[in-house]
Amino acid sequence: MFYDEIKHYNWTDTTKCIASKSAKDVEIALGKEHLSIDDFMALISPAAVPYLEPMAQLSHQYTMERFGKTMSMYIPLYISNACTNFCVYCGFNHDNPITRTTLSMTQIEEECKAIRRLGPFENLLIVTGEHPLIAGVDYLEKALQVARPYFNNLSIEVMPLKTEDYHRLTLSGLNGVVCFQETYNEANYKKYHPKGMKSLYDWRLNGYDRMGQAGVHKIGMGVLIGLEDWRTDIVMMARHLRYLRKNYWKTKYSVNFPRMRPSEGHFQPNVVMSDKELAQVTFAFRIFDHDVDISYSTRENPSFRANMMKLGVTSMSAGSKTEPGGYVSTPEALEQFEVSDNRSPEQVADEIRKLGYEVVWKDWDKVFD
Numbered sequence: 001m002f003y004d005e006i007k008h009y010n011w012t013d014t015t016k017c018i019a020s021k022s023a024k025d026v027e028i029a030l031g032k033e034h035l036s037i038d039d040f041m042a043l044i045s046p047a048a049v050p051y052l053e054p055m056a057q058l059s060h061q062y063t064m065e066r067f068g069k070t071m072s073m074y075i076p077l078y079i080s081n082a083c084t085n086f087c088v089y090c091g092f093n094h095d096n097p098i099t100r101t102t103l104s105m106t107q108i109e110e111e112c113k114a115i116r117r118l119g120p121f122e123n124l125l126i127v128t129g130e131h132p133l134i135a136g137v138d139y140l141e142k143a144l145q146v147a148r149p150y151f152n153n154l155s156i157e158v159m160p161l162k163t164e165d166y167h168r169l170t171l172s173g174l175n176g177v178v179c180f181q182e183t184y185n186e187a188n189y190k191k192y193h194p195k196g197m198k199s200l201y202d203w204r205l206n207g208y209d210r211m212g213q214a215g216v217h218k219i220g221m222g223v224l225i226g227l228e229d230w231r232t233d234i235v236m237m238a239r240h241l242r243y244l245r246k247n248y249w250k251t252k253y254s255v256n257f258p259r260m261r262p263s264e265g266h267f268q269p270n271v272v273m274s275d276k277e278l279a280q281v282t283f284a285f286r287i288f289d290h291d292v293d294i295s296y297s298t299r300e301n302p303s304f305r306a307n308m309m310k311l312g313v314t315s316m317s318a319g320s321k322t323e324p325g326g327y328v329s330t331p332e333a334l335e336q337f338e339v340s341d342n343r344s345p346e347q348v349a350d351e352i353r354k355l356g357y358e359v360v361w362k363d364w365d366k367v368f369d
């Protein structure tokens with residue numbers, strides 16, 4: 001399990017190692033086709049900032065080779081904002097006095113129909129807070145069964161589950177699981193996740209192994225930018241990805257670098273990542289792992305998403321509502337975070353086509369299950 005593996009890597013030493021990288025290290029990394037973690041550290045270090053242009057070109061080249069001129073589209077469906085956790089940065093935090101909504105199966109079906117009217121989406125990401133009693137495995141299983149006739153590719157972003165529960169959900173059409181570790185800094189992890197199941201660092205970290213063992217087709221990873229030193233967190237995630245690829249080689253992977261947005265909790269980010277730095281991380285990740293899906297959500301603004309489309313990003317959400325019931329009505333329940341790109345899916349798709357890219361609504365079919 002990765003919790004045993006990560007003990008070999010010290011957070012402070014990793015931070016120092018990244019900071020020690022030189023222009024020479026960056027040039028060596030850019031000259032290789034297959035990068036080590038050490039090379040990756042060079043590409044996300046401050047020493048690589050003068051090399052953004054060649055990094056962008058290389059990232060574009062690998063993206064074209066592996067994905068062509070395509071952009072995969074997905075949409076999230078929030079079905080419950082009930083949560084037993086206390087993440088200090090989140091609007092759904094158990095202590096926040098917001099209206100809690102858990103959609104019934106009839107409401108979920110209405111949301112599915114409303115999404116189909118928005119655009120020809122086939123990739124649906126079902127999202128809940130973490131509440132085992134209200135939004136547990138039975139509820140998720142029924143939700144997948146309701147959504148399955150409407151969408152070919154179903155993923156979930158919910159609490160970490162047991163291996164047997166992931167496997168059980170694959171029998172109801174589950175294809176992908178997205179889970180953000182938030183931060184790999186174990187010493188500070190509890191500051192942000194003080195209580196509830198999410199406070200258990202190793203349970204969350206080993207969740208990716210359980211997904212792999214259960215045969216989940218695609219695993220989505222991410223760290224929340226704004227908690228700890230983002231360079232160190234992203235190197236840890238790269239180590240984690242490499243470990244998963246070695247152990248669960250049949251699985252596909254995606255990465256996401258969500259930058260913290262304002263929320264009801266009014267948590268101020270400890271660190272801020274600029275657009276230029278996010279671009280650097282995106283290029284570095286593509287050069288490090290040519291096949292990984294790099295996903296940008298509607299947290300990012302339209303012009304930045306458009307600029308990055310040709311330079312490494314391979315999937316995007318559009319038209320997202322981050323409150324339960326948000327596609328059918330404008331409910332009282334609060335959003336989990338504010339979106340930056342409020343354009344309709346058709347507007348986003350039009351822009352993708354204008355840039356000469358094909359919009360991919362469907363890249364998976366139930367027949368492959």
Ligand code: SF4
Nearest residue numbers: 083085087090092093
């Ligand atoms: S981040 Fe997730 S687990 Fe944490 S409070 Fe928000 S919804 Fe709950």
